[in-house]
Amino acid sequence: MNVIVLVFAEARVVIGRSSIEVALPSGASVAQLRREIGQQFPRLQSLLGRSAVAVNQRFADDATTLGEHDEIAWIPPVSGG
Amino acid sequence: MNVIVLVFAEARVVIGRSSIEVALPSGASVAQLRREIGQQFPRLQSLLGRSAVAVNQRFADDATTLGEHDEIAWIPPVSGG
Amino acid sequence: MIQITSSPIATEHVLRAVGDPRCGASVLFLGTTRAETDGQPTETLEYECYEPMARQILSELEAEARRRWPIEQCWVVHRVGAVGIGEASVAIAVSSPHRADAFAAGQWLIDSVKQRVPIWKKEISPDGREQWQHPQSEAERRTRMTSS
């Protein structure tokens, strides 16, 4: 399956797009998504390691499984306020 | 000597004036002033016991001695804010 | 900056006045007249002030707050006379490079104003009864410190 991942802030700027498409085996987990993104964007591995992943606008742990229609977001460390 | 004592809030209202004149031996202390006021206004003894006395706009303890030209004030428990 | 005024407190002005390019944080506290106190309706409050001493003590409190916390701007404004329901009787605003200092200084200032400044409040109920507020004891004073 292909999932769409929203990207923000430094990740967005380095990648040059505000979302990316990632090919994953169906029923893949957040952990698999992280590995796949890390391989596609090796320059962003350090930032990725410090980032959270949100699924349908909620923070998700590595074991969460993903579906094609989920709203997935890569959340770099936040700095609002 | 005669000293002028400024009075506020409930004390002012009960006494009906915003200052009182009190006759004291020269060099009298705040403690003596308190006793004299308590005798003049027995209805206000309880409030007086909970009040502070200020001399020249500073809180003063019972041992402070008074002069005729000091600015003296009877400070009931405060409730600003 | 210390102000004692019988006019409504211009809160937006106070807030603008503590803005400072060195500061990332401003905290404003407003003490306002409640419609009820302990279940008793209040119509209006009236504040009386021993003004020269109140100014003196407020200035000392500002100086002490500046010694204890790295605050850049500090305003304490207390209203006197009649204050209607919902209106501010006191405004305290501080700005600081770091927000924890602004919160701590603001809270210490309002606690200290309530304990140390010669200002007195009279509650007037809708039926016209007037009651000067003179906290009874240390225990009651501690209770007041947690109220409003």
Place this chain on the structure above:
Amino acid sequence: MIQITSSPIATEHVLRAVGDPRCGASVLFLGTTRAETDGQPTETLEYECYEPMARQILSELEAEARRRWPIEQCWVVHRVGAVGIGEASVAIAVSSPHRADAFAAGQWLIDSVKQRVPIWKKEISPDGREQWQHPQSEAERRTRMTSS
């Protein structure tokens, strides 16, 4: 009430909105852009936001604050886009019958906004250098929590 806006924050409006006749205390926190951070000059800040999730988390924070403290009114406003020196990027206002609750809730809300809401800040220096702020570690995050 939660707002995310690209317009300047109308602080006076926020303050009026939390006024409540049941409340004796209002606390307003403003986070503003500092001219310098750690000795480096800042020209402007730019905030990016994952808006639907930010709204979701801000609403949860408001609900949690209302569970933890007896607050009557609660506003959290975060600005996005460019924010000049001295302007507010965030405003938090709460009102409560008792002031200790208003201070505690306000401080908890701003701490939580900084930790949990998907909003990111980019610092732009006068020479045009841009630096996204992505705190490095828990230790650094704790440092940030005490800053601005």
